[in-house]
Amino acid sequence: MIEKVCIRDRMHNISEYWQPEIAGELNGQYVKLVKLKGEFVMHHHEQEDEMFMVITGCLDIEFKDQPTVTLTDGEFLVIPRGVAHKPIAVKEVQVMLFEPAGTINTGNVDNKLVHQPKND
């Protein structure tokens, strides 16, 4: 049975920040949902492009080599592999991520925020 995912309902059940949950999988890619609040570490992914899409809230993405991009509801950004970036959420923001299965959230950086995503 193929079942739909309601992003709002799934977000409602997420209580911890920076802990992406896998909401879908296709073609070796994961769709993840996550709540962010605070600053992440500047990092990059060697092999994976990463997509941030804001569902609700406001997310700043800082870069080393270009001005900060601010995403709000219904906006997304694809960050190519190798590009260092630092997500910052002044207030809680709900985000959908799209990235290959196996991507580690802190990329090249060994940090306490590293985790394995929880599946359904």
Add this chain to the structure above:
Amino acid sequence: MIEKVCIRDRMHNISEYWQPEIAGELNGQYVKLVKLKGEFVMHHHEQEDEMFMVITGCLDIEFKDQPTVTLTDGEFLVIPRGVAHKPIAVKEVQVMLFEPAGTINTGNVDNKLVHQPKND
């Protein structure tokens, strides 16, 4: 320069139904935006899983072997490869698609709705 995509703005510029536009690319996958209205053909994709996410509106997905799934704003469905499906939009619906680069929208069916997506 890495630039964000505002889905609402991009949708505003789409005038034709069933003509997905590529809004992003990552890891060999396309993010496409499309407006749908009317009935598509029942079809399947041999090699690709496909994701439908409704931005605004209401989309029915009919199947051969299970009840129809109705998606509304902020809901998505992953359709595994090989599963026949038929999208139906009674009124205009705005949809985001995730699928591998190279996917043909009508899958196994030779139909007048086949097209090559327009890039930026």
